[in-house]
Amino acid sequence: DAKTTQPNSMESNEEEPVHLPCNHSTISGTDYIHWYRQLPSQGPEYVIHGLTSNVNNRMASLAIAEDRKSSTLILHRATLRDAAVYYCILENSGGSNYKLTFGKGTLLTVNP
Amino acid sequence: EAQVTQNPRYLITVTGKKLTVTCSQNMNHEYMSWYRQDPGLGLRQIYYSMNVEVTDKGDVPEGYKVSRKEKRNFPLILESPSPNQTSLYFCASSPLGVMETQYFGPGTRLLVL
Numbered sequence: 768d769a770k771t772t773q774p775n776s777m778e779s780n781e782e783e784p785v786h787l788p789c790n791h792s793t794i795s796g797t798d799y800i801h802w803y804r805q806l807p808s809q810g811p812e813y814v815i816h817g818l819t820s821n822v823n824n825r826m827a828s829l830a831i832a833e834d835r836k837s838s839t840l841i842l843h844r845a846t847l848r849d850a851a852v853y854y855c856i857l858e859n860s861g862g863s864n865y866k867l868t869f870g871k872g873t874l875l876t877v878n879p
Numbered sequence: 880e881a882q883v884t885q886n887p888r889y890l891i892t893v894t895g896k897k898l899t900v901t902c903s904q905n906m907n908h909e910y911m912s913w914y915r916q917d918p919g920l921g922l923r924q925i926y927y928s929m930n931v932e933v934t935d936k937g938d939v940p941e942g943y944k945v946s947r948k949e950k951r952n953f954p955l956i957l958e959s960p961s962p963n964q965t966s967l968y969f970c971a972s973s974p975l976g977v978m979e980t981q982y983f984g985p986g987t988r989l990l991v992l
Contacts, residue, residue: 808985808986809985809986810883810969810971810983810984810985810986811922811969811981811983812983813980813981813982865910865912865927865973865981866912866924866927866937866938867914867922867924867971867981868921868922868923868924869916869921869922870921871919871921
């Protein structure tokens with residue numbers, strides 16, 4: 768399976784933007800880039816996904832490098848409720864079993 | 880409210896005592912899956928189901944059983960639990976053909992003594 772590399776932890780201040788990086792140098796042409804987050808004592812929650820182009824939704828933006836070997840999740844204005852572990856995941860679009868393989872993720876701390 | 884529910888949320892049991900963790904979703908999703916989350920190992924898939932009466936093994940199926948008699952329910956059965964099945968378990972569901980979103984339940988923390 769394709770691997771992702773993320774920093775173990777990051778810190779941000781409330782109301783400031785946060786850029787969470789992810790390296791995936793072994794990505795293949797059919798791999799989608801997904802981001803999920805896991806708040807304390809909760810199940811993982813979908814954040815955003817993309818293939819080649821940058822993506823925006825109500826929660827965040829996803830910036831994908833031109834060579835697709837890295838991506839960045841952008842939270843435009845961090846709130847205390849954004850404190851969570853953020854997972855960058857690669858998923859192949861082929862096959863019939865859709866499973867998610869979570870790595871260690873980045874623990875985001877948001878300071879008031 | 881669209882959701883995946885799991886019961887129980889917490890369970891302490893002893894080795895060998897059969898138990899069932901229930902999972903139910905109200906979104907009419909075809910796909911359902913069970914994961915376990917352990918420190919340092921991330922989430923690993925146990926079993927999944929593409930639709931009613933269709934189930935298949937994930938990466939770590941040993942010691943577990945599942946059934947999918949109805950679309951909304953996907954119970955996880957531990958016939959003879961062992962201490963190495965102490966873990967945090969998550970059920971998830973997704974509409975087929977839509978890769979972007981899996982909806983996860985709140986988790987069931989299991990301790991096997």
